[in-house]
Amino acid sequence: MDGFIEKRQMFYSQIDNFWHDISGEEYALLDIKKESVKNIERLRLATEQIGHIFYKTAPLLRRLDNETFARLGFPRETHAFLRLKTTPIESVIARLDLVVMGDKIKLLELNADTPTFIKETFYVNGKVCDYFQMENPNAGYEEQLRKALLTAVTYCAPIKGSNIIFASHPDNEEDKHTTLYLKELLEIDSRYMDFNQLRIVNEPIIESRQIILSPGLYDANGNKIDLLYRQTYPIEHLIHDEDPLTKEKVGQMLMKLVEQKELAILNPPSAFLLQSKAIMALIWGLHEERHSFYTQEEHEIIERYFLATYLDPDEFLHKGQTYVKKPAFGREGDTVEIYSSTGTKVAEDTHKTYQEELSVYQEFIELPQIDIQTVQGPKRAHYMYGSFYINGEASAIGVRAGGQITDNTSYFLPIGI
Template sequence: MEALPRIRYPQHEKKRQNFYQTIPSFWHDLFGEPYALYDIKTIGMAEAQRIREVTERIAAIYDKTAPLLRSLPDESMLELGFPEESVPFLRLNPLQNEGVIRRVDLVQTSSGWKHFELNADTPTFIYELFHVNGWAARHFGLEDPNEGCEEALQNAIRQAVRELWDQEQAPKVVFTAHADHEEDWHTAAYLGRLFGYPHEIVPIHELQLKEGDGIYTPAGVKIDVLYRQTYPIEHLVNDRSEDGTAIGIQLLKLVKDERLAILNPLSSFLLQSKAVQALIWGLHENGHSYFSDTEHEWIGQHFLPTYLEKEPFIQKEKAFVEKPAFGREGDTITVFGSDGAPLAENTLKTYSDSLKVYQEYQELPTSAIETPYGKDQAHLLVGSFVIGKKAEAFGIRAGSAITGNEAYFLPAGIRT
């Protein structure tokens, strides 16, 4: 028997639609379901400052780890789950910072803020936190915790393009995404608007690659800087044309030969594998001198024990989570109890063939939320952005115990 459709509360839904429809190019509904809530989570100024402090500590640990990763042999790169096709390009480091836009996922616990994972390569949740959250905070009479962050994002994009292009003539800059994916397309367009200088927004399938030469627009103009904010490298390396040509690898060769620059840079992909967390935890657990005493303290405070095998948790009878090294949006995640039996899992199994990482289970805190279907209890996960090296916009996703694509965007505000 088919499940009955859920009934939306018409008055609440009307308020939600009326409010979010005033925000240009925002996907407050996704795939026919509500995404942005007509509700707000109030936080304190001290808590907002703490989130940013923790975020910068975590980012500093990853940045400290990046040079170590570049020094590893190819075999070790493969052991960390990186696709074999990507290994020749992993050591490229074109910017002074490891990335331009990165998102740290955090959970609030009884012992402080803990770090779930880092999306260093293609983080989503950008437009919501840097732009939309401010609209919601003002609407509900609160202060936007992300006030001023949009300007920092704009400056970072412009600075990255300047670093990548040191010639006198202006570069041909293109922002790209899948045109049929509303969230990705509007995110790319938003970043292009923030960039503010001449550029194009081109659907990814319309880009034209000429092997050994460059990437071109549909009009035949050669692209100098390509911003592929939502297109992951682990997908790109497997891209092939209809005739079987490995166009993804050819694109990366163009980057290596300095015929094309891409953002985020390949150095961001180096930190994308969740197996890097296992490397960091292993160095910490062994008291390795690579990290300073202060850095060890930060890792112990904010990182969760993470390994490339589940035995440490089985032996200690601790609950743990199995994650794919390159998974996204909760896809292919399973939670196991202290007896090693599965407790919960995401029904999506897109990354079943990916290297698995095992992390200590940390339950997400819950909070009451107002949804179009009435009041509900939701698990809260904080996404906190690092722009360059500095923590900027942060915000909340509200969903199930495993945060996935179906989670809501819950705006946050500071009471003045």
């Protein structure tokens, strides 16, 4: 294995600003999963059809009252923000987590607001395909991503010379380099800064009866920001941010600036609207009622791809079905639990970050397994697909391999035709 370890290290060290290891542990595999053109086409068709269902549902969600928003797990501080429609498209970069079981494809969840796994899928996957001399199923989709970013950014900041800032928390290597990758891909005048360099002005600052600073978000140079791209920073975390000195709720102040049109952000507020997994429970509930909101064809799409999802486990206990308990805004498998048909917990993620938040209960499906090559030798792993939905169109596809609960220790497994 010594030769393989050196070979992997040599290969990935040639890719600039990529986190092939995370916290000293192997992340990107020097291995490749062989895919058929037919399977890739099936996944992209599923992505298009599932994405259509979510996008059709979004205007309905914006009309909900605050009580219903709360029942769907959205914090009270976000309710006005949720009703904003600031771009023609609901989400610029979204990712669907899909499972393929023979002739069936099932949706586990949608990350509409802050999906990761971007540079791996759009860029690094092609490098690995070249290494293994295989066709890259994601060829051409990096250009699709660039055009989608350009369309969204120019819509939000149409004036030449607009101050466009890409921001992340710099202590997280994956977040920082994902954000920088998108900035560089865009190829227009913009800058990267970390969130700690930005300043919020909540009320006009007046000196000698003149407004020195109007309300807005300002960069490290004191210039007002027109567009903030915060690809990896979730809104549900942002609302709790406060200034360590003044204790002001700076995250909520930032959201208020968006509401007042003093600042544009991407992904847009509508992406956060689709982020709660409770939306899948709402969609499933309308489907079970055969509600006329969806056409017959749309009901068939929901039946084909969606898993039964509810806001309590009663239906699964009544039917004697195994189910999964997921936090509505959970990420990376954090706080996910699997229950048997009798309601006994049989597996759980060790992290409990979202224990106090609303949970959804989803039909359990066994993830398929595959043999992978790691620096520790061959392993058997569960896997699922991350299929991107870019500006309302199916896009690049990647694979995460790990446990039945896909968490932050899962591997990036490249795919090739």
